[in-house]
Amino acid sequence: MTVRIGHTTTSGTFSLDGKTILVDNNAWIVGDEHECVVIDAPHDGSAILDVVSGRQVLAILLTHGHDDHLGAVGSLWDATGAQIFLHPADRMLWDRVYPGVAPDAHLVDGKTLTVGGEDLHVLHTPGHTPGSVCFYLPSANAVFTGDTLIRGGAGSTGGSFSDSGALARSIQDRLLTLPPDTTVYPGHGDTTTITAESAPGRAATSA
Structure with missing residues (x-):
C-alpha cells in the first residue's frame, strides 16, 4: 500500500429542521x-x-450534504482548486449552504477514484440522507462511512430526508458484507471495525 490515512477533528455547528447543535467532525485525508x-x-x-x-x-469528496460536513468546502476550494464531488440526491442539502453554486462532479454508486495509485470505490448508502455515500479503500482495508455507520451503530435518522429502513438496508447490504477486518473511519467519533459493528443489535442502533 502506498497511501496513508491522515485525520483531523474540527468543531462547529450542525443545523437542520430549525435546530442547531455543537458537533465534532472528522475529516479524513487519503493519499x-x-x-x-x-x-x-x-x-x-x-x-x-x-x-x-x-x-x-x-x-x-463529500459523504453527504449536511452542513457540518461541507462548511469548509469554500475555503478548501479557494486554497486548492480541487473538484468537489457530491451525490446528486443530496443537492437540496448542498443548496442550503451554497445556493447558486453547483458541485463540480457527481458521485455515483460503483464509481472508482484513484489516489496514490490505489482505487477508492464509491458505495451509495442512502438512509441518513438520500445521497449518502461511503468510500471503500481495499488496499488499506478501510471504509470511510460519514454518518451512515459510526462506532456503536447506525447514524441518525431523526431529521428531514432520513429513512431508517433505507439506512438499515444500506448497512446490511453494502457495509457489513465488506471483509470483517475492514476498519471503519466515520464522520464522528472513533474508528471501529466491520466485525465490531456486525455484533447483534449494533448496526440497528440509531445514534
Whole structure:
C-alpha cells in the first residue's frame, strides 16, 4: 500500500429542521507523499490543510450534504482548486449552504477514484440522507462511512430526508458484507471495525 490515512477533528455547528447543535467532525485525508483526496470538509479548512501539508488535492469528496460536513468546502476550494464531488440526491442539502453554486462532479454508486495509485470505490448508502455515500479503500482495508455507520451503530435518522429502513438496508447490504477486518473511519467519533459493528443489535442502533 502506498497511501496513508491522515485525520483531523474540527468543531462547529450542525443545523437542520430549525435546530442547531455543537458537533465534532472528522475529516479524513487519503493519499501518498505527492497527492491526496479530502473526505468531508467540516468547519475549519485551515486544520484540514495542515494535514494536506502542501500535497496536491485531487478532490474534495463529500459523504453527504449536511452542513457540518461541507462548511469548509469554500475555503478548501479557494486554497486548492480541487473538484468537489457530491451525490446528486443530496443537492437540496448542498443548496442550503451554497445556493447558486453547483458541485463540480457527481458521485455515483460503483464509481472508482484513484489516489496514490490505489482505487477508492464509491458505495451509495442512502438512509441518513438520500445521497449518502461511503468510500471503500481495499488496499488499506478501510471504509470511510460519514454518518451512515459510526462506532456503536447506525447514524441518525431523526431529521428531514432520513429513512431508517433505507439506512438499515444500506448497512446490511453494502457495509457489513465488506471483509470483517475492514476498519471503519466515520464522520464522528472513533474508528471501529466491520466485525465490531456486525455484533447483534449494533448496526440497528440509531445514534
